[in-house]
Amino acid sequence: MNPARENILGRVRAALRVEGKAPTAPSSAAVFPPVTDLETRFREEFIALKGEIITDLPAFLDGFAKIASAVPEVTGSADVRQADLGVTGCDCLLARTGSIAVCTRSAGGRALSVLPPVHLVIACRSQLVPDLTAALAFWHQRYDRRWPSNLSVITGPSRTGDIEKILVMGAHGPKRLVVYFAS
Amino acid sequence: MNTAQQFSHAAAAKAADLRHRAIIQKNISSYDSGVARGKDKFADWQNARSRVAAIKWDTINHLDRYLEEFERNVLANGGHVHWAEDAEQARQIVLTLARQHGVRKVVKAKSMTTEEIHLNPALEAAGIQPVETDLGEYICQLRGEPPYHIVTPVMHLSKADIGKLFHERFGTPPDAPAEELTMVARRQLRQDFLTADMGITGANFLIADTGMIALTTNEGNGRLSVSLPRIHVVIAGIEKLIPRLSDLGLFWPVLCTSGTGQALTSYSTLVGGPRRDGEPDGPAEFHVILLDNGRTKLLANPEMRDVLHCIRCGACLNTCPVYKTIGGHTYATTYQGPIGSVLTPRLRGAEEWSHLSFASSLCGSCTDVCPVRIDLHHHLLHNRRDAIAGKLDHPLQRLAFKLWLWVLQSPARYVCAGKLARLGMRLGLGNSFAKPWTATRDLPEPPRQSFRDWWRHQPSPMSTDSGPKTQDSGLPPHHP
Numbered sequence: 044m045n046p047a048r049e050n051i052l053g054r055v056r057a058a059l060r061v062e063g064k065a066p067t068a069p070s071s072a073a074v075f076p077p078v079t080d081l082e083t084r085f086r087e088e089f090i091a092l093k094g095e096i097i098t099d100l101p102a103f104l105d106g107f108a109k110i111a112s113a114v115p116e117v118t119g120s121a122d123v124r125q126a127d128l129g130v131t132g133c134d135c136l137l138a139r140t141g142s143i144a145v146c147t148r149s150a151g152g153r154a155l156s157v158l159p160p161v162h163l164v165i166a167c168r169s170q171l172v173p174d175l176t177a178a179l180a181f182w183h184q185r186y187d188r189r190w191p192s193n194l195s196v197i198t199g200p201s202r203t204g205d206i207e208k209i210l211v212m213g214a215h216g217p218k219r220l221v222v223y224f225a226s
Numbered sequence: 227m228n229t230a231q232q233f234s235h236a237a238a239a240k241a242a243d244l245r246h247r248a249i250i251q252k253n254i255s256s257y258d259s260g261v262a263r264g265k266d267k268f269a270d271w272q273n274a275r276s277r278v279a280a281i282k283w284d285t286i287n288h289l290d291r292y293l294e295e296f297e298r299n300v301l302a303n304g305g306h307v308h309w310a311e312d313a314e315q316a317r318q319i320v321l322t323l324a325r326q327h328g329v330r331k332v333v334k335a336k337s338m339t340t341e342e343i344h345l346n347p348a349l350e351a352a353g354i355q356p357v358e359t360d361l362g363e364y365i366c367q368l369r370g371e372p373p374y375h376i377v378t379p380v381m382h383l384s385k386a387d388i389g390k391l392f393h394e395r396f397g398t399p400p401d402a403p404a405e406e407l408t409m410v411a412r413r414q415l416r417q418d419f420l421t422a423d424m425g426i427t428g429a430n431f432l433i434a435d436t437g438m439i440a441l442t443t444n445e446g447n448g449r450l451s452v453s454l455p456r457i458h459v460v461i462a463g464i465e466k467l468i469p470r471l472s473d474l475g476l477f478w479p480v481l482c483t484s485g486t487g488q489a490l491t492s493y494s495t496l497v498g499g500p501r502r503d504g505e506p507d508g509p510a511e512f513h514v515i516l517l518d519n520g521r522t523k524l525l526a527n528p529e530m531r532d533v534l535h536c537i538r539c540g541a542c543l544n545t546c547p548v549y550k551t552i553g554g555h556t557y558a559t560t561y562q563g564p565i566g567s568v569l570t571p572r573l574r575g576a577e578e579w580s581h582l583s584f585a586s587s588l589c590g591s592c593t594d595v596c597p598v599r600i601d602l603h604h605h606l607l608h609n610r611r612d613a614i615a616g617k618l619d620h621p622l623q624r625l626a627f628k629l630w631l632w633v634l635q636s637p638a639r640y641v642c643a644g645k646l647a648r649l650g651m652r653l654g655l656g657n658s659f660a661k662p663w664t665a666t667r668d669l670p671e672p673p674r675q676s677f678r679d680w681w682r683h684q685p686s687p688m689s690t691d692s693g694p695k696t697q698d699s700g701l702p703p704h705h706p
Binding site: 045047048050051052054055056057058059061062063064065066067068069070072073074075076088123124139140142147148151152153154155157158174175176179180182183190191192193194195196197198199200201202203204205206207208209211213214215216217 | 249252253256257267268269270271273274276277279280283286287288289290293294303308309310311315359360361362365378379380383384385388404405407408409411412415416419420436438444445446447449450452453454464471472474475476478479486488489490491492493494495496497498499500501502505506507508512516518522525526528531532599
């Protein structure tokens with residue numbers, strides 16, 4: 044048995060025998076301003092992040108030859124490694140930040156929502172929540188004790204600013220992130 | 227040359243490098259405006275800081291409990307937990323896992339902890355190819371140099387520098403735009419993602435109540451690193467814990483705002499174990515290595531304990547006048563800037579690294595911006611105090627301060643010292659005594675008299691005419 048675990052925990056416990064001075068307690072004031080109109084805010088934030096919202100699904104799908112899909116609304120059986128479009132559902136849409144919460148269950152595993160160059164999310168308006176805190180609470184309520192192995196909050200298409208802080212889309216993940224609201 | 231002398235030489239050279247300064251200013255001014263916009267999205271940024279600081283304080287001051295809870299939950303999720311007391315143990319755990327699984331290629335998402343334990347050279351020596359997949363880290367790897375900044379690894383390079391590098395390595399036009407350079411890296415690294423056996427990541431947070439790790443990236447390399455390879459290994463310091471998944475509702479926005487000014491980066495990802503039954507993909511194995519490597523020494527010092535609150539956002543580097551002047555590589559440490567100057571003497575030894583705590587203006591800007599309210603500039607003073615107590619300062623400096631104390635203890639000696647100093651300056655001795663200072667600055671003209679002499683010759687305030695003034699402008703009263 045490797046003694047490292049007991050050694051480290053032993054050092055931690057010994058260290059904590061001397062109490063640290065607690066910081067002044069934070070106030071109860073709200074940290075974020077409230078979000079009111081969820082759909083309008085989501086649209087504004089999502090578009091500002093260079094996300095796209097489409098209304099004509101068949102016309103959009105016509106542009107792709109190899110579609111991999113995890114949702115019944117779109118047929119597509121291409122291998123995720125070859126696909127030029129990955130289609131998934133989602134868990135929530137976060138209004139404050141224009142984000143999309145997905146997990147292995149709602150998004151057909153880990154790779155489908157990040158490997159293909161374009162990611163299409165089929166969403167419902169009922170999935171709109173105010174913010175990250177609400178999305179985390181939703182996950183807790185839905186998956187507690189049966190957690191998917193991977194969950195992500197996606198906020199815009201893949202991007203990098205590593206070269207002189209110049210914004211470039213599609214560093215490794217999807218260059219385009221598209222939402223379609225199903226009725 | 228010892229480490230302190232190397233630091234001094236490198237700092238002098240960088241401080242005079244105007245091209246370096248222009249690149250850093252461009253980069254950091256873009257960061258500054260982004261962060262200002264990001265903070266505006268909070269109703270109360272200061273209270274957000276106080277809240278995350280309070281959560282971190284609770285975590286660090288009950289670290290044993292949260293570590294055990296995290297371990298229990300990772301195991302319940304089907305993952306493995308390893309404990310490493312130092313860098314060597316951590317490297318051996320990774321190498322053993324790699325050998326067991328016949329790993330030949332590793333894709334790495336950006337991780338300062340793997341830099342701290344010098345993982346890449348160990349992998350290479352074992353015949354395993356490590357591939358850095360963050361664009362900035364990839365450029366560092368191509369150049370064979372360490373990251374310049376804990377968040378922005380190639381902040382010191384211009385687009386032209388990177389264009390030249392890619393021209394030499396991949397034959398792109400030397401003046402290729404940033405987008406083309408990024409697409410070249412994307413194509414190269416896509417092949418690596420598809421053929422790697424192991425993904426190695428750090429963790430921005432370890433979440434005790436669900437046994438998950440949280441990753442923050444913009445490029446998507448983190449998500450690909452945990453999706454495609456057969457085995458996922460996480461290396462994280464024991465201080466990265468937070469108690470609850472719900473805490474991320476605050477920690478993620480605070481980290482992203484301080485790190486880049488974004489409300490959230492493109493991908494805020496949670497990994498809680500290997501691929502589950504019924505999931506179509508994901509690694510078959512999930513390992514977390516919990517690293518001490520000196521962190522329990524900081525924990526044992528209640529005065530310094532809050533240094534373990536650090537979430538590695540890089541804000542203190544970006545605001546630091548010393549960092550902006552001497553640049554990240556001058557520190558020659560894994561962690562640069564104020565947090566590096568506080569941490570390194572504690573983690574790697576005060577004898578070799580104390581000079582970093584003295585290379586500071588003590589302006590306190592780092593403390594002002596720290597999102598988890600680490601008292602950084604006072605910790606620089608604590609490091610200095612302990613270095614002096616440990617007699618790590620120069621004997622001549624020690625003598626000079628003793629002399630100075632002796633002078634200050636007597637008004638007569640003080641007056642005499644002032645006269646001698648003014649005389650010395652008039653004789654031009656300042657340039658030889660204060661050479662490191664005067665090499666790049668003009669010494670001011672010495673005053674003719676001391677302040678005390680000047681004051682003595684002012685009319686007494688009691689005897690001046692203190693009649694009513696017509697205006698309080700500080701100018702002589704106006705007489706028409």
